[in-house]
Amino acid sequence: MFRVKPLCRLCECPTADGAVRIVQVDREKLRTWADNFLRSNAFKTELMEKQVEDDDLICYFCIWQTEFLAQVNNLDESLTWWPQNLELDRVSEELRKHFLEGNADQCWVPLEKIQPLHAFPTEQ
């Protein structure tokens, strides 16, 4: 079966390793943060124009990356837009730990959907 995970609004990668819905983040802070730190892109424009939907997703990797950069740069609390009490399952918690230690990175490979040329002959 061919399945496609919805794309993260920030990095536009599939949200296969988990994501939060826009409704879970502080939109005002996200807008201010985007204005300060994002280069011009469609997401930033849509945020500014309030065209982002509650169900749009931001992947864990973008959140962890931002969280990390915020710590390193002593980012003002008024810009910490991601959920502060995010409850991760064991696998995501492990992934976060490895990501922050630099042992894991976001990675995905697009696979081509193939059509079978003909059905396999059934055994007799």
Ligand SMILES: [Zn+2]
């Ligand atoms: Zn992302």
